Amino acid sequence: MKLHFLGANRQVTGSRYCLEVAGKQVLVDCGMFQERKFQERNWDPCPLPAADIEAMLLTHAHIDHSGLIPRLVHAGFGGPIYATEPTVALADPLLRDAAQIQSEDVSYKQKRHTREGRRSPHAYEVLFTEDDVDRSLPLLRPCRYGDDIQVTPEVTARFFDAGHILGSAMIEVDATENGRTTRIVFSGDIGQKDKPIIRDPSLLNEADYIVMESTYGNRNHEQAGDTETQLAGVINDAVGRGGNVVIPTFAVERAQELIYHLGRLVHAGAIPQLPVFLDSPMAVDVTGIYLKFQSYCDEALLNMVNSNQPPLRFPTLTMVRTAEQSKQINNLKQPCVIMASSGMCNAGRIKHHLKHNIERPESTILFVGHQGEGTLGRQILDGRPRVRIHGQDFTVRAKISQIYGFSGHADHDGLVRWISHFKRPPRRVFLTHGEESVALVLAGEISQKLGYATQVPYYQEAVELTLA
Numbered sequence: 001m002k003l004h005f006l007g008a009n010r011q012v013t014g015s016r017y018c019l020e021v022a023g024k025q026v027l028v029d030c031g032m033f034q035e036r037k038f039q040e041r042n043w044d045p046c047p048l049p050a051a052d053i054e055a056m057l058l059t060h061a062h063i064d065h066s067g068l069i070p071r072l073v074h075a076g077f078g079g080p081i082y083a084t085e086p087t088v089a090l091a092d093p094l095l096r097d098a099a100q101i102q103s104e105d106v107s108y109k110q111k112r113h114t115r116e117g118r119r120s121p122h123a124y125e126v127l128f129t130e131d132d133v134d135r136s137l138p139l140l141r142p143c144r145y146g147d148d149i150q151v152t153p154e155v156t157a158r159f160f161d162a163g164h165i166l167g168s169a170m171i172e173v174d175a176t177e178n179g180r181t182t183r184i185v186f187s188g189d190i191g192q193k194d195k196p197i198i199r200d201p202s203l204l205n206e207a208d209y210i211v212m213e214s215t216y217g218n219r220n221h222e223q224a225g226d227t228e229t230q231l232a233g234v235i236n237d238a239v240g241r242g243g244n245v246v247i248p249t250f251a252v253e254r255a256q257e258l259i260y261h262l263g264r265l266v267h268a269g270a271i272p273q274l275p276v277f278l279d280s281p282m283a284v285d286v287t288g289i290y291l292k293f294q295s296y297c298d299e300a301l302l303n304m305v306n307s308n309q310p311p312l313r314f315p316t317l318t319m320v321r322t323a324e325q326s327k328q329i330n331n332l333k334q335p336c337v338i339m340a341s342s343g344m345c346n347a348g349r350i351k352h353h354l355k356h357n358i359e360r361p362e363s364t365i366l367f368v369g370h371q372g373e374g375t376l377g378r379q380i381l382d383g384r385p386r387v388r389i390h391g392q393d394f395t396v397r398a399k400i401s402q403i404y405g406f407s408g409h410a411d412h413d414g415l416v417r418w419i420s421h422f423k424r425p426p427r428r429v430f431l432t433h434g435e436e437s438v439a440l441v442l443a444g445e446i447s448q449k450l451g452y453a454t455q456v457p458y459y460q461e462a463v464e465l466t467l468a
């Protein structure tokens with residue numbers, strides 16, 4: 001029995017593992033590499049021939065776990081892809097959006113190169129098209145948490161709630177070879193405890209081998225405090241100055257979490273009844289999926305449903321779909337809250353709202369998520385006095401604020417709590433999905449404090465799994 005490490009090794013994105021049992025290959029995740037440094041890998045053919053892969057297990061819908069599925073299907077993969085019901089629903093808008101972003105990027109690059117009179121050394125190509133997405137989605141097989149999934153005659157799998165985004169899963173795999181069964185647990189992305197809407201990450205008891213994420217393996221989230229109180233503070237402050245609050249937001253989870261908090265604040269009278277816009281067609285679609293799969297949500301949200309308080313909705317909230325509606329927001333004379341994507345300000349409608357607000361000292365730009373290096377969001381957050389948006393220079397006069405505590409990932413203490421819950425020592429813990437130095441720190445700590453054997457695998461490394 002072999003485990004191949006095919007992504008998110010000594011870096012964060014591109015999660016992909018292949019378990020080889022009784023001569024059959026089962027893939028776990030098939031994610032896109034998103035760090036600039038590793039993006040070239042997206043173009044490599046899958047290290048194992050696509051047509052030889054029997055089936056896939058998908059932990060959740062985020063693109064760094066699912067984004068290369070259409071490319072694999074294009075290359076000849078046609079097996080079932082097992083995922084939870086919400087993951088199946090979320091994969092549709094997320095993969096379509098990824099296809100669209102690529103085709104826009106390619107035509108933008110082509111235009112720019114023509115204008116600059118040069119040619120790219122690479123062909124103007126996309127990783128996959130919307131047709132590839134259309135051929136991928138029918139392969140998805142919706143499952144429920146706890147169901148026994150017969151993946152191959154030798155492999156059974158079960159999903160458990162990972163508490164990271166709606167439908168996110170950790171996967172317990174029982175693989176039998178030569179009459180002996182080995183249990184391998186894939187943690188997926190482990191969520192933070194006590195988040196609204198979604199449930200807490202599951203704690204599992206038993207495994208022979210564990211493949212564990214380590215995104216925040218070396219640090220704890222800054223004292224989050226009460227995020228809701230902080231949010232009210234930022235809004236009331238901007239309203240007092242007569243300005244808007246512009247929040248760059250990710251379409252999945254972050255947007256819904258913000259709506260949840262804003263709804264509670266409006267109901268409680270902690271902020272005025274001001275107009276609130278969710279200006280992202282994808283985030284609007286995703287919010288619909290959250291409402292459809294309420295049974296996957298946590299008790300607090302279900303209590304709202306049962307007490308006839310509509311969740312993820314309130315009277316002053318407008319879901320914006322069309323570009324025309326989006327433009328009208330800027331004609332509004334009274335203060336409002338505008339949530340728009342992308343979450344790091346490098347694309348999408350958020351750029352338009354920044355153009356209208358960034359030079360207004362009365363407005364606030366509020367960051368609630370990680371801003372990757374080199375992104376417009378990071379430049380603003382780092383305090384650059386002037387930034388470039390759509391080829392035009394703007395002086396930053398708006399107030400810049402940040403609220404921690406919205407992270408979708410467990411921090412160091414959360415990860416240690418999760419790994420400490422196993423009842424007997426696993427044979428080995430593989431640390432993945434974290435920067436190299438971070439994964440190494442967590443590996444060292446786990447072996448020192450818990451006495452477990454640990455390993456931080458390299459890209460394309462294969463490890464023999466034994467019980468002896």
Ligand SMILES: [Zn+2]
Nearest residue numbers: 060062164189
């Ligand atoms: Zn994720």
